[in-house]
Amino acid sequence: MTQDLRNFLQILEQRGQLQRIKAAVDPDLEIAEIANRLLQAGGPALLFENVQGSPFPVAINLLGTLERVCWAMGMEQPQELEALGQKLGMLQQPKPPKKISQAIDFGKVLFDVVKAKPSRDLFPPCQQVVVQGPDLDLQQLPLIRPYPGDAAKIITLGLVITKDCETGIPNVGVYRLQLQSAKTMTVHWLSVRGGARHLRKAAAQGKKLEIAISLGVHPLVIMAAATPIPVDLSEWLFAGLYGGGGIHLAKCKTLDLEVPALSEMVLEGTITPGEVLPDGPCGDHMGYYGGIEDSPLIRFHCLTHRKQPTYLTTFSGRPPKEEAMMALALNRIYTPILRQQVSEIVDFFLPMEALSYKAAIISIDKAYPGQARRAALAFWSALPQFTYTKFVIVVDKEINIRDPRQVVWAISSKVDPVRDVFILPETPFDTLDFASEKIGLGGRMGIDATTKIPPETNHDWGEPLVSDPDIAALVDRRWSEYGLADIPLDQVPAYLFGYDLP
Incomplete structure (x- = not known):
């Protein structure tokens, strides 16, 4: 199966989950308003075929339901995602097999890794059309502006590809870019992200940083790039593991970088260290406008694309949004890996309503006093993406953590706030979170909602x-x-x- 955006659009249409809109629409506010209403209603993916100011159609809301996220991963049920997590967990912490069956399972995983190795395409479809020099005009792309307070139009689902100038190892991330002029954009990334590290290294050597933006790829490649699992594998290999076969890569037309050969479009440019422009305000996943921040300026000099390309986009905001649906799927993938990191954890859940990472509910098979607090502390350090989780609620394994009524009952019936709530002050914090007194520094709360055992309590607990x-x-x-x-x-x-x- 060809794993490109066109194939996925075809699958959605065959399953009655793609709505083509032929009426003329404005990429400034109108597209996002339509898409947001469909997202709220769990509606179909949208393909806008007549976008004002651009010859290219726009696809949005492709991952607007968990069901469609599963389809993008080649699966039918969310439970299948945990099997993928188990596979990644075996790569994360391989153990010598004790049984023949374990050896066979590990051998299958290694074979999957071999199959997932990317291949190279000498005549890539993404370079069927090349636009350079004075003909390049980013304003001809159907970039959307989702909210009225946004400073400018943005790119949201582009794969941002850079390379370490010392090791040559690439990084693939999904970062927001803001249009600045016909040939420039700013990129908004946190200082801990791979692209930012590459820029610092390039600056130390007095070099420009090459950067490519791959637009319109199969959603599973986006999922791979958005998966911050600490395994010593490239995002391209992750995409191959997700899709069951290696993806096709191609060398950029003007840069020493590789991009997915089946991308709909590719932007090629450079960042001169120290060259920045104000970026923002822009609506973000917290449900507010982010502030204005000086961000690296990208100067683009080349655009390549397929014949009759489709532009893929989305936007952030208060859930439900596409990013929240992706997070629900990643939650399933993380679960087996988290169990390896924190052995007492039976299950865990990141509610979409809590922005998919601000609050975590974990269940444990409680065996000794103080175990709930230990599990919460271990959770915060288990994987990098949990660094910014503000609240961890620990419940007994009998509680269905995906049912808020059961979780609220556990908190209400099993928690003494004096004994069971603990606060960690002055910890690293999400800079987009305005709730903290100091930007980038805030507290975390753990709640032990498990049944208490001596010496946690000095009286018998009632029978349920x-x-x-x-x-x-x-x-x-x-x-x-x-x-x-x-x-x-x-x-x-x-x-x-x-x-x-x-």
Whole structure:
């Protein structure tokens, strides 16, 4: 199967999940307003075929549901994502197999790595058309401006590709870029990101940093670039592991960088260290406008693209947004890896409503006093992306962490705020989070919502209310006899009575 944007659009259309819009639309505010309403309603992906000011169509909301994210990964059910996480976990911390079956499983993973190795394309589709010099005008691209307070139009789903000038190792990230002029944009990245590190190294050697922006790739490549799992593998290899086969790469037309050969478009440019322009304000994932910040200026000199390319975009904001759906899928992939890092964790969940990373709910198989606090502290240090998680709620393994009613019950019935809430002050913080008193520095809260055992408490804990298991099974069997067949059992909150749903 060809893993490019066109193939995924075809899959969505075949499954009735792509709406083509032929009416003329404005990329300034109008496209985002339409897409946001469809996102809120769990609606289809959109392909705007008549965009004012540009000859190129715009695709948006492709990953607007968890179901479509799974399709992008070649899967049908979210549960399949955990199997992928187990595979990555084996690569993260390989252990000598103790059984023949374990040796076979590890051998399959190694074979998958071999298959995932990228290949090189000498005549890449992304270079069918080359635009350079005075003909290059970024304002001809259908860049969107999502919110009225945004300073300018932006690129959001571009793969930003740079290379370490010392080691030659590339970095692929997904960063926001803001239009500055017909040939320039600023890039907004945190100082800890790979692109920023590469720029600092280039500055130390007095060199310009080469940078390529790959636009319109298959969503699984975007997922790979957005996966900050600490495995010593490249994003290209991740994309191959995600897709079950190596992706095609091609050397840029004017740069010593490689990009996906099946990209719809590729922008090629350089950053001169120290050359910056104000970037922002711009709507961000926190649900507010970010501030104005001097950011590196990219000077573009070349655009290559396929014949009749499609521009892929999205926008940030208060959930639900596409980035939140991607985070839900990544949550499933992280779970097996997190279990390897923190052995007592049974499951964990990052609610979309908490911006997919600000609050974490983890369940543990509690065996000793103080274990919930230990699990929370271990969680914060397990993977880099959890550094900015403000709240960690720890519950017993019997609690369904994806059901907010159960979680709120656990907090309400098992927490003494004096004993079970602990605060870590003055820790590294997300600079986009305005809740902290100091930008970039804030506190974290852990909540132990597990059943307490001595010496955590000096009195007996009450017995939980549960149904008689035989009666529960009887009611299940006779449900239709009661005349309740029109009310599926999965809509009845049986967890309130202490037994799991069938």
